[in-house]
Amino acid sequence: MDFDFSPEEQKFAEEVEQWLVENHDPVVMDPTRENFTQLADTPERRDFMKKLAAQGWLGMSWPKEYGGQEIEGVYEFILNEALARHAAPQIGKGVGIIGKTLIRHGNDTLKAEFLPKILTAEVEFAVGYSEPQAGSDAANMQLKAEKVEGGWKLNGQKMWTTSAHFADWYWLGARTDPDKPKHDGLSLFLIPMDHPGLEVQSLPTIGKDTTNQVFFEDVFVPDDYLVGERGRGFQYISEALDLERFTMFTLSPISERSRLLTDWVKVAKRDDKPLKDDPNVRRLVAHIATDTAVAKGLSVRFVCAAMSGGKPPTIQSSQYKLFTTTLSQRVCRDALDITGAAGQLREGQEDAPLKGRFEGAYRATVNETVGGGSSEIQKNIIARRELGLPKNF
Ligand SMILES: Cc1cc2nc3c(=O)[nH]c(=O)nc-3n(C[C@H](O)[C@H](O)[C@H](O)COP(=O)(O)OP(=O)(O)OC[C@H]3O[C@@H](n4cnc5c(N)ncnc54)[C@H](O)[C@@H]3O)c2cc1C
Structure with a gap:
């Protein structure tokens, strides 16, 4: 097995490196934030992501039908590692996790709405799996999603939702079927972060940055914003967590x-x-x-x-x-x-x-x-x- 980059991959690595040197900005690139520097959480950092998108570098491995280039993952790897080396915001949740999970499991409405916005860096996400009684045991989520006319009504609490204080959309698991075994009773939803009934409270971490807890009171989610099939949320979340573990x-x-x-x-x-x-x-x-x-x-x-x-x-x-x-x-x-x-x-x-x-x-x-x-x-x-x-x- 050859662990060296091919001449084309090496050329791309040099191109990315040169671009990052030319676009160096200490306001955007802060190595002292350590792993949190990957978040596009300020206007300057969001602008940086838009410039990166304009290079055609977001979603390179995605299928062509969804705006990607269908090229080998090694290019995304080279890009993400170069961004991390320069302490710049990274491809993160949109391109690396939610986009890929939507491509595999999302309905046509969600694909049409979110995939183009992810590729142009117009949307930032927060991910909500953890709750007070569901951290390591993620399948134990208790946030209640009750079926109502035309959608779902959500009540409960999430813990440790990083990015909730600046994200545009919330990707979260909730219990739709409390009578089923715990792994089969969860579903995945997308909701706008500025939705009435959502309250975000900051939680400090041991590092420099903060995460959040989020409270839900009668938050309505239309049917179209259920990701994939009802009751298969834990499967989608497990896949998304696999993606998170190497992307982030x-x-x-x-x-x-x-x-x-x-x-x-x-x-x-x-x-x-x-x-x-x-x-x-x-x-x-x-x-x-x-x-x-x-x-x-x-x-x-x-x-x-x-x-x-x-x-x-x-x-x-x-x-x-x-x-x-x-x-x-x-x-x-x-x-x-x-x-x-x-x-x-x-x-x-x-x-x-x-x-x-x-x-x-x-x-x-x-x-x-x-x-x-x-x-x-x-x-x-x-x-x-x-x-x-x-x-x-
Ligand atoms: C900085 C930060 C950012 C985060 N961002 C997010 C986010 O954006 N979205 C989100 O949903 N979550 C997020 N989390 C939550 C994170 O996923 C959970 O903290 C993690 O899953 C652990 O859950 P817990 O904190 O409830 O600890 P617990 O599950 O209560 O675990 C406590 C301890 O027990 C150990 N333990 C638990 N179960 C077992 C077992 N079966 N076998 C052996 N040891 C075990 C754990 O390893 C840990 O050491 C974040 C956490 C941190 C620290």
């Missing part, structure tokens, strides 16, 4: 942090002695470099194939997410060990090593091992689906 957890920021740490180790001193001579420090950075190379192999192998369309690969998505997000957290934890007590100083504080980057990055990377399904849940999926071990919940 990119590798480039981890490589960049590893490089930043290694470059610093080469010049920094502790007690007047060069850190680069410390055997423990050398061991830690060598281990990080090795695991980053392994993660790169995993991402090229799994993610490029997964981005090409079709049913998303569950086991590979979990393996990729588990390996990269735990590595992401370990790089930051090791960086805090290496930088010592001063490593706890925050961004902007005098004497903070590496401008305080790793203090913030460590907190932010904790989020990565929870959002999109925790590391324990990824291990459960791998144990059950790859290794054939029994279900434990």
